[in-house]
Amino acid sequence: MVQGVSRQVIVVRTPDPRFFEQAIFIVKEDAFKKGVTAEEVLQEAQRAADGYLRKNTRWSKAWRRVPGPVYAAAGAVGATLCWCLALML
Template identity: 70%
Template sequence: MVQGVSRQVIVVKSPDPRFFEQAIFIVKADAFGKGATADAVLQEARRAAEGYLKRTSRLRETCRRIPAPVYAACGALGATVCWLLAFLL
């Protein structure tokens, strides 16, 4: 527990609860001094959370589409290349 520190945070509920329940953003101390409104900061936090979910979801779905034998073949090919390089050098 941290005592004596005052921070402003934004809690954003996850648009996809399969991965996260909520995202917590710690707001910079000078964020509102630069002319940003509370609504603008909140919108930016939502945009960042949704963007993160979109990036990680695409990568995960792409990896799930690749069948297991392809992973095995890539591993075997990689091991063969390593053995050949070790043998030739």
């Protein structure tokens, strides 16, 4: 049993409940002492939740698995194609 602890919590509900129902953020005690409004704290929580979902989607994970030399090779091929097209004109 926990006694004497009170925290302010923000609950952000997801628009697509396939995986998550809600995200729970625990607000720092001094967050509102710095002149920050409740609306700004809520917007920041929503941005954090959206950023997490964007970062962990299927496509972003696939792009992170591609090694750096593949990007370099793709850039070299693209530059070569541009030069070949420029020489033909």
